[in-house]
Amino acid sequence: MIRNVLEHINGIGMLPIIGLILFFSVFVGMTWWAVRLRPAYINHMGNLPLDDGHIDHPVNAEAAREDRGGTRS
Secondary structure (H helix, E strand, O other): OHHHHHHOOOOOOHHHHHHHHHHHHHHHHHHHHHHHOOHHHHHHHHHHHHOOOOOOOHHHHHHHHHHOOOOOO
């Protein structure tokens, strides 16, 4: 029964081709993005799980001090 229904749908033969093209284009796009990543970005992202929560950037450190009620220097 399902086979009879699917045989009478116009253009059903194009769906696997569209799916393959979509998969291939996403795969190529993600591969291209991964190849173009900078080593500094990869190291930064790799160290995020090991980060102990300290703020190293001076602008962020100043904002954190203000949040804790500290004074600006």
